[in-house]
Amino acid sequence: MHHFNYQAGELYCENVPVRRIAAKVGTPFYLYSAATLGHHYRVFEAAFHGFPHLVCFAVKANANLAILSLLARLGCGADIVSGGELHRALAAGVDPGRIVYSGVGKRGDEIRAALKAGILLFNMESSQELEEINRIAGHLRKKAPVALRINPDIDARTHPYISTGLKKNKFGINLEEALADYRRAQELPNLEVVGVACHIGSQITEISPFVEALERLKELIRRLQELGIGIRYLDLGGGLGIQYDQEEPPHPREYGSELLKHLQELDVTLILEPGRVLVGNAGILVTKVLYTKESEAKHFIIVDAGMNDLARPSLYGSYHGVCPVVQQSRPLVKASLVGPICESGDFLAKDRKLPAFRPGELVAVMSAGAYGFSMSSNYNARPRVAEILVQDGEFYVIRKRETYRQLTWGEAIPEFLK
Ligand code: LLP
Secondary structure, three states, X not given: OOOEEEEOOEEEXXXXXXXXXXXXXXXXXXXXXXXXXXXXXXXXXXXXXXXXXXXXXXXXXXXXXXXXXXXXXXXXXXXXXXHHHHHHHHHOOOOHHHEEEOOOOOOHHHHHHHHHHOOOEEEEOOHHHHHHHHHHHHHOOOOEEEEEEEEOOOOOOOOHHHEOOOOOOOOOEEHHHHHHHHHHHHHOOOEEEEEEEOOOEOOEOOOHHHHHHHHHHHHHHHHHHHOOOOOOEEEOXXXXXXOOOOOOOOOHHHHHHHHHHOOOOOOOEEEXXXXXXXXXXHEEEEEEEEEEEEOOOOEEEEEOXXXXXXXXXXXXXXXXXXXXXXXXXXXXXXXXXXXXXOOOOOEEEEEEEEEOOOOOOEEEEOOOOOOOHHHOOOHHHOOOOEEEEEEOOEEEEEEOOOOHHHHOOOOOOOHHHO
């Protein structure tokens, strides 16, 4: 469910016309609905009622301070993967006791900052990392709470770039090596072994891969118990998919109830790290048609947002719905929605049936709330776009459009060139 709907032929975000926002802030911009985000969080969280659990939003999906702060106020924690994400989560008011830190390449300074902040859990991804965190915790005279991120070797049946739970992926520790690593972790004086974690991939549209992963982790927990290693946290990662096009992902309620069925006998707190399912359909990218180009071979609709603003279509061939902000009677044509970037891979929609948009018209690229702005770049020296949040009939600029000055910030021309 989301709050981007047409009223009398015009696209609204909740009860604010998208056209009105565009007139005020210019294009392109990301637009989020607070009601949608809040609703998604509540539904997801409620799916696990009756079992001890903690929802930690995957900050990488959307790291805007206002988005993080909105979720934090609802009681949501954060799943972070860098010192920068730690900084953002803390700045947004996320309780450090609800932060989990994943990632294969945590640097010493990042580990130190997270230890000082007093986060809930470090998800360890290699035996070397265990030694490193033990060393740093020792210097700080702290005990680091750790889980080992297990690679359960599960095929999540999703795009290969976003599948992470297969042995051949770089993530986690293989099941066969896990017991040895747990034993080692248990010996290290500055670690407190508290959990088991996994994350098998993203945009997963079936429940069975999650259940398979859970079953493998349960077996591991049982064996750890035999070794006297008590596990308090079971972190199942994120990955639940959303509808972009024709997908039929399970409802979070089904996902929750199915997982809970398999968890009953366990005495743990369940941690979940959803990203996309919370924000994906809570945001759109609004752009304006600059030109159209029709030849025998092709019909291009050239807009002012490009692959630097929304990388998913060019990076993964992802589908995003394309809708007019103001409906007009336009025939459907086979066309591509492309940006101004100097790359043929710069498209937001390729060879699709689209309304024959005309220059000046506003276009909404749907389901862009997750991995949209957060993956945007300054390629082609394009300032990053503004982000807007609608709440209760008002809209708020939650990130200003970047300026040209910001583009060159920190750069210097050395003396010898002057
Ligand atoms: N936890 C960990 C350890 C992760 O690596 C990720 C995502 C998540 C949680 C959240 O996954 P989600 O619930 O959002 O599926 N850029 C890609 C997605 C990359 C996902 C990376 N890891 C995309 O645009 O589709």
